[in-house]
Amino acid sequence: MLKLLQIDLVKLKNYRAFWVLNILYGLLIVSIPITVMEFLKWLKLQGADFDGFDPLKIPVLYFPDIWQNIAYVYTFLKIFLAIVVVISISNEYSYKTIRQNIIDGMSRIDFIKSKLATILLLSIGSTLLVFITGMLTGIIYTPNVEFAEMFTGIQFVFAYFLDLFTYLVLAFFLTILLKRSALTVFILLLFTPIEYAITANLPEALEFLIPYFPLHAINNLIAFPFKKYWFQEIQDYIAWEAVLVVVAYIVLYVYAIKTKLQKSDL
């Protein structure tokens, strides 16, 4: 498995788009908390008045709120990494190197493993970056940091990992199906509006199906957290049902990729 990862990394390390997208993604992750705090400071400077409440005291980036908040916001950036995955796989088709890899002595399963290994590495790397950014931001901005509070809600970092990994495997599956990068990215971008349009118009009798739609399943991992700042109930835990549905989807995608690849002439 490690050898297969090394092979895929040789292919990616020297590919410029890979670095451009990764660095862009990393910069966004690091810069969002800074921007939010600077924005709140600016609001205060402008004399914004929340009924006499200091905007800097809104605990968006304080432990323990921070984990769910940043995990939720960062999931919107995953399209950057999805494009990395789409390009890395569609290139193999357009250069016909997938054919050559197999002629040279890879099995189709090896090929899938090597791409999954890269996806796993991207997901782990990104999760680590989120963890470090969250930790530092929390330490910097939380007044009176308490050690116990630092790790409360840390499970949302894991939810972020699962969310990202599932989405990237979906991107892998779509690329194997469509083969062309531009088309796949286009479909990936349209996926959310189309799925939400469908679920919004679902007859009431079928509404119980909504959590099982591919993107709803992923999005259900981390619930929208900001309602609590206008004093509404939020779901501040990860539902096990959501985790199960997502894991089932991962298995389904990988199985579909395997079936499709083994059936096709390259």
Add this chain to the structure above:
Amino acid sequence: MDTVLSIKNLTKHYGRVKALNNLSLDVARGNVFGILGPNGSGKTTTLGILLDVINKTSGEFAWFGQPPSKEVRKRIGAILETPIFYPYLSATKNLQIVAKIKGASVENIDPVLKRVELYERRHDKFRTYSLGMKQRLSIASALLCDPEVMILDEPTNGLDPQGIAEIRELIKEIAKDGKTIILASHLLDEVQKVCSHFCVLKKGNLIYTGSVEDVSKGAVTVEVSAEDDDLSEILEAYEGSTKVEKDGVHHLVSLKEGKTATELNAYLFSKGITVSHLNTQRKSLEKQFLELLAESDNA
């Protein structure tokens, strides 16, 4: 016979098109085996199936007596019509990928690059290479793991004369090591020059298989000229000839099977004729090939 490749009833359908129909073949160790056939006869499909990039419809094949697997493919070097590499990677990086897949040592990379004279350009991107250089990188890649079998699909397509000569040299060199070579080509001359055995495919059907030597066996025709006016009559009188024709300046003598130009020359000399021109025409593979295709049309 030590069989390297054994194919049984291999069939491939693309929808209703039969790209390959019930092909059975054996290739022995050390053979230089040519697969001949016009365009679209199923040569590339066959090689694609043998290399596991095309799924067969039915039938079986075995490499080294084993069912096909990735381990088996690692012992095969393949040079296909178009060299396929990552265009944005250098020669060295591309070969690193191949070496890792094949389980070959990365220390082999520099020597093989030197052997195909790409060492100076090893850090340049593949996309900057000329076709000849790309094809040489294919060779380097095939040589990385010291393969037991070499598969070449139209390896000289689009190459300049120097490139063609290089590939030919390479084939001969590899064959000298006792390695098995499978060569798909439509260049008959090429196959006749390097191959020991060959088969002919047409529209997915096998229409002939045999050794190249056999092609040139059988009755021969000899071209004769001499400065003697009676030559025609004397040739007609020769009991070893079946037919004498005048073809421009030469006489074409068809000999009975087993008779050779030596015997004909001795006969003429005994009649007091010294020849000024004597040339045995071997049946060329090209002629045989066209005959085979014509026969199969009539059948």
